[in-house]
Amino acid sequence: MENLAHSASFDSEDKDAPSKPGIKHLALGRLDGVTSILPAPPLFIFMYVRKEALLSSQIEGTQSSLSDLLLFEADELPLVPLNDVEEVSNYIAALEHGLDRMRGGFPLSLRLIREIHGVLLKAGRGASSQPGEFRHSQNWIGGTRPGNAMFVPPPPDQLMQCLDAFEKFLHTDDRLPNIVKAALAHVQFETIHPFLDGNGRLGRLLITLFLCANKVLREPTLYLSLYFKTHRGTYYDLLQRVRMAGDWESWLSFFLEGVTETADQAAKTAQDLLRLFEADAHRIQDLGRAAASAGMVHGLLQRRAIVTIQKAAQELSLSEPTINSALGHLISIGIVREVTGKQRHRVFAYQAYLDRLAEGTEPRRP
Incomplete structure (x- = not known):
């Protein structure tokens, strides 16, 4: 691991440094700055975490799609196999577990990585x-056995030696910018x-945890997996x-x-959503007497994007007829859409919000 750090090290002020990590830090700084001035930061963090997990x-x-995940979290059946959505839900729980432990003073360590893995694979296919x-036991990447694999990781009897070096690298006080260390640690x-x-999922999750642990990000607002998904072939090729x-x-x-591309996009998304929420709030004010309850439902939809009458009534402590009426008003002014076409067990979506969040999250077809 020492050779790893030495071979990839460079001064963050070096004009010839690969891709100018200082500029990338500025992109992360813009993203972190946008998050800090949001009127409801947990709202955006909630959705960014789900986007990265997805x-x-x-x-x-x-x-799984973003709509499938939100339906699952609303106790409605998604339109894809349940295992797919459970994997995404487990990822969210794993990230939240890691962040909660670190906020409580626990270091990013092999012990915490094992805990996170336990949450990540607590249900579903894994x-x-x-x-x-x-x-x-021995595993491999690509192929049907170690003999024809694309890559064979270290054997079990050398695993802990490699992991000990990995853990030391995470905590070594060196001259590498943390954003570069995150890149090296992932590989x-x-x-x-x-x-x-x-x-794969845990390795990508560790990027976010490492940046949060080292105060590069205050919150997990960077969904870097969007870039990895878009360039999936290049991503795997460069790892190899x-x-x-x-x-x-x-x-x-x-x-x-x-990092630059995704951070800039996430910051722009946050700003676009703020403008959407503000514009829709003004439209709701024109509803007159119905504005109060419609505004409360609008606030809930900003946190969830997809709701049912029953869930909304429970979360807002309003009657179901009141929620039904408020949703009807929001549908009439084009803010909300009913997505099932049914008379019972109806599901309502804040469509413009959902569409903006879902950009880039369409499932990859075989």
Whole structure:
């Protein structure tokens, strides 16, 4: 790991440094700054976390959409296999578990990584792959067996030596910018591949946790998996080129470009959504006496994007007829759309909000 750090190290002020990490820090700073001035930061964090969870899971082949996830969280049946949505839901729980532990003073460590993995695979397809336990058998990447695999990670008897070096690297006080360390740590984790399942999702989750642990981000607002999904072939190819040829420079340029692109996009999304909420709030004021209850439902939809009458009544402590009437008014002015076409068990979406959030999250088709 010391060689890893040495071979990829450079001065953050060096004009020839790959992709100018200082500029990437500015992009993250803009994103963090936008988050800090939002009138309701938890609202955006709630959705950004779900977007990252969804995108990271889609890289592994799940077919869940953002609407499916929000339906699942509203206790409604999604339109895809339940396992797909459970994987995304587990990712959210795993990230929140890691952040809660770190906020309580627990370091980003092998112990915490095992805990997070246990949450990530607590249900669904990965539940039989030893959640929370480092592997005791050989795994491989690509192919049907180690003999024809694209890459074979370290054998079990060398696993802890590699993981100990990885943990030391996370906490080494060196001259590397933290954003560069996050990029290097991701490759190293994916190369060690310490679990039987879930390594890709956990490795991407660790990027966010590392940036939050080192105060680069105050909140998990960077959905970098959007960039990885968009450039999925290049992403996997560059990971392999580091392993086989030591091509750190190409990986770092790719990673840092992704940080800039995604951070700028996330900041723009936040600003666009603020304008949408404000414009719709003004339209609601024109409803007259119905504005009060419609405004409350509008506030709930900003937090959820998809609701049912029953859930809205429960969360807002209003009667179901009042919620039904408020939703009717919001439909009449084009803010809300009923998405089932049914007379019972109806589901309502804040469509413009959902569409803006869902950009880039369409499932990857085989």
